[in-house]
Amino acid sequence: MKRFLVGMIMLSVLAFVATAQTKDIKILHDNPEFQKYWTNAGEASGKEVGIRGVSTNYETEVYQTKVKVDLTSSSAPAVFKWWFGFRAYSLLKAGLVADLGDVWKEVGSNYAPGIKEALTIDGVTYALPFNTGYWVWYYSKAAYAKYNLTLPKTWDEWMKQLAFLKSKGVYGIGNTIGDSRWTSFIVFEEILYRLDADFYNRLVTGKAHYTDPEVVKAMQIWKDLIDKGYMAPNDVNYTTDIPRMVKEGTIAYAPFGDWYSGILQGQGLKPNKDYGVWIPPAITPKGKGAIVLEISPLMAGKNSPDLASAKKWFKWYASSKSSADILWKDLKWAPSKNVSPETISKDDPTVTDEVELLKAYPKKLIRYWEATPEEIVEEAVAQWNEFRGGSTDKYMDQLKAIEAKAKEIWPKYGVNNY
Amino acid sequence: MKRVVRNGISFQYMVPAALLVLATEIIPVFYTTYLGFYSWDLITPKKWVAFNNYFKVFTSPELLNAMKNTAFWVVGTLILAVALPLAMAMLINTTRAKTVFKTIFFIPSTLSPTIAAIFWKRALSSQQGALVPILAMVGIVVPPILTNPHTNTFVMIAIAAWQYFGLNLILFLVGLETIPPEPREAAMIDGANTFQTFFRIILPLLRPITLLVVANAIINTIRTFDIPWVVIQGGPGRVSETLAVSLYRESFLLFRVGLGSAIAVLLSVFTLAASWRYLTMMGKKAHAG
Numbered sequence: 285m286k287r288f289l290v291g292m293i294m295l296s297v298l299a300f301v302a303t304a305q306t307k308d309i310k311i312l313h314d315n316p317e318f319q320k321y322w323t324n325a326g327e328a329s330g331k332e333v334g335i336r337g338v339s340t341n342y343e344t345e346v347y348q349t350k351v352k353v354d355l356t357s358s359s360a361p362a363v364f365k366w367w368f369g370f371r372a373y374s375l376l377k378a379g380l381v382a383d384l385g386d387v388w389k390e391v392g393s394n395y396a397p398g399i400k401e402a403l404t405i406d407g408v409t410y411a412l413p414f415n416t417g418y419w420v421w422y423y424s425k426a427a428y429a430k431y432n433l434t435l436p437k438t439w440d441e442w443m444k445q446l447a448f449l450k451s452k453g454v455y456g457i458g459n460t461i462g463d464s465r466w467t468s469f470i471v472f473e474e475i476l477y478r479l480d481a482d483f484y485n486r487l488v489t490g491k492a493h494y495t496d497p498e499v500v501k502a503m504q505i506w507k508d509l510i511d512k513g514y515m516a517p518n519d520v521n522y523t524t525d526i527p528r529m530v531k532e533g534t535i536a537y538a539p540f541g542d543w544y545s546g547i548l549q550g551q552g553l554k555p556n557k558d559y560g561v562w563i564p565p566a567i568t569p570k571g572k573g574a575i576v577l578e579i580s581p582l583m584a585g586k587n588s589p590d591l592a593s594a595k596k597w598f599k600w601y602a603s604s605k606s607s608a609d610i611l612w613k614d615l616k617w618a619p620s621k622n623v624s625p626e627t628i629s630k631d632d633p634t635v636t637d638e639v640e641l642l643k644a645y646p647k648k649l650i651r652y653w654e655a656t657p658e659e660i661v662e663e664a665v666a667q668w669n670e671f672r673g674g675s676t677d678k679y680m681d682q683l684k685a686i687e688a689k690a691k692e693i694w695p696k697y698g699v700n701n702y
Numbered sequence: 703m704k705r706v707v708r709n710g711i712s713f714q715y716m717v718p719a720a721l722l723v724l725a726t727e728i729i730p731v732f733y734t735t736y737l738g739f740y741s742w743d744l745i746t747p748k749k750w751v752a753f754n755n756y757f758k759v760f761t762s763p764e765l766l767n768a769m770k771n772t773a774f775w776v777v778g779t780l781i782l783a784v785a786l787p788l789a790m791a792m793l794i795n796t797t798r799a800k801t802v803f804k805t806i807f808f809i810p811s812t813l814s815p816t817i818a819a820i821f822w823k824r825a826l827s828s829q830q831g832a833l834v835p836i837l838a839m840v841g842i843v844v845p846p847i848l849t850n851p852h853t854n855t856f857v858m859i860a861i862a863a864w865q866y867f868g869l870n871l872i873l874f875l876v877g878l879e880t881i882p883p884e885p886r887e888a889a890m891i892d893g894a895n896t897f898q899t900f901f902r903i904i905l906p907l908l909r910p911i912t913l914l915v916v917a918n919a920i921i922n923t924i925r926t927f928d929i930p931w932v933v934i935q936g937g938p939g940r941v942s943e944t945l946a947v948s949l950y951r952e953s954f955l956l957f958r959v960g961l962g963s964a965i966a967v968l969l970s971v972f973t974l975a976a977s978w979r980y981l982t983m984m985g986k987k988a989h990a991g
Contacts, residue, residue, distance in 0.1 A: 673938025
């Protein structure tokens with residue numbers, strides 16, 4: 285009895301010491317649908333390296349304010365999810381984000397070439413990737429089977445297919461604005477870089493104008509798609525309605541980042557059974573071989589009292605097999621090399637198909653949302669929302685409004701001869 | 703005041719409430735007004751811009767549009783959620799089914815504006831909305847009216863009116879029940895018709911209730927945020943924004959906190975001006991009558 289009691293006391297002390305040695309760090313994100321992942325990852329890192337991530341999610345609009353206010357104080361989050369490119373620029377410029385270059389030195393080999401450079405501004409590598417996503421188009425297997433369709437090889441072939449689908453009562457393109465203002469830039473971006481990928485890069489870096497002929501042409505093509513009735517109704521929701529309609533075969537195509545595969549599966553669709561992945565052809569030769577890339581970064585608050593622990597957590601996040609496994613299992617994301625191709629292929633064959641497709645698209649373009657200053661993006665999204673809402677005849681006025689905002693904003697970012 | 707000062711215990715009871723009001727209302731009002739004189743994005747130092755933000759509210763096309771939409775909301779609500787309940791109250795006041803009508807119309811008033819917006823957003827959805835199968839029976843295809851910039855403001859005003867109709871109906875019924883029958887009977891004896899009786903006898907006697915309902919309607923609709931935000935975030939684009947939605951967008955989405963603060967201050971001034979004017983006007987009429 286005495287030995288039993290001594291043993292119990294020793295076990296309790298050990299448990300207490302173990303718990304006391306686990307450090308909690310604050311993690312913030314704006315995706316409630318990913319909370320399960322964050323909880324699992326937080327617990328796993330606590331067990332493996334003694335740094336437990338305690339995560340809180342906020343709705344996106346509230347989240348940005350919350351993070352910005354916290355970053356300026358000693359309540360700065362140790363780890364937080366943000367957006368890269370120009371969206372991170374204001375935080376970097378204000379000196380609120382930690383340099384993770386030292387972390388990259390140790391764990392960089394876990395990632396594909398180019399990722400570190402994409403997350404570096406003015407010599408500061410400010411993030412590790414939460415997700416690296418290419419913008420592809422998902423297509424409905426039900427629609428394809430019902431109408432005996434094949435994947436179009438040219439833009440003209442695709443336009444004919446959309447006209448055929450319209451005649452059968454099928455919406456060609458699942459892009460709407462009902463629940464999500466931000467989605468209004470997607471089709472414009474997809475059209476513009478397929479017209480001229482280099483022009484797209486010049487536009488988003490302030491070297492071309494919103495009233496240039498290439499942009500006007502993109503708007504005319506987009507207007508044509510809307511006026512011909514190829515777009516899904518504006519009030520459908522992209523997280524629930526579009527997946528359901530893709531499964532039913534009432535929407536044929538949906539353009540999103542490849543993170544959308546997780547949303548489709550979350551709505552009960554099976555990859556390669558209910559939906560497949562495809563990349564539309566270029567409109568002109570100047571658009572060939574280009575694809576849009578989006579990186580969702582995880583960053584560390586410079587003012588966080590737990591910065592050292594955050595960097596330890598990042599090292600675990602980047603290099604641990606369990607970290608990669610949890611991210612794949614819960615979100616179907618594999619930003620690092622630590623998930624085997626066999627696992628990916630077995631769980632989501634559309635990812636394997638996508639990797640194969642991407643071999644023909646070596647030119648990587650940054651997604652519009654992050655590629656250009658956020659003030660210009662917000663104006664553009666507002667104008668394109670109105671365009672999508674029915675004011676398609678006013679596209680020149682809308683472009684002039686975006687151009688006026690661009691003229692106002694570019695000098696703030698050092699582009700003085702816009 | 704002397705009595706209060708003499709009675710120290712009363713004063714002590716008032717102090718906590720006064721401190722709460724000071725901390726949560728008075729100080730924020732002054733701080734918000736102060737922020738309106740600066741350009742600030744939350745993460746860089748504030749920059750003094752004097753009255754620029756306040757001027758911008760009256761010169762920016764988006765904010766002028768928001769003011770126009772807010773005016774539509776006020777007028778629309780006065781018609782649909784004040785005039786119509788009054789008309790309905792007159793119709794059902796002497797019926798036996800008054801209680802049934804009161805219950806049916808009051809149910810939406812128990813919902814929060816957010817729930818009402820979510821409910822109607824789904825019901826009016828062009829795909830799986832509740833109206834889709836009903837209207838399909840008569841061959842009508844439901845268009846996406848909530849994302850159409852030409853219709854969505856009016857539809858949202860109707861949603862708000864649906865919500866407030868019942869409460870205002872009950873208030874008017876209560877008011878009608880307090881009117882003695884003698885003035886009406888005297889008017890009928892003197893040969894007054896229904897309209898004359900209503901405008902010359904009933905409406906003036908309903909003034910206290912009318913005052914309450916109209917002031918409430920004006921104050922609540924000038925500050926309208928929930929329904930336009932939940933339904934379409936003031937869109938498409940910024941087409942259906944009200945001033946309260948603009949305040950939110952400028953402050954928390956575009957991080958122009960100074961401009962958002964200026965909108966907040968002016969919104970408060972408009973609300974005070976609209977309700978003050980109405981209250982003093984009705985007060986004068988009551989004394990003159």
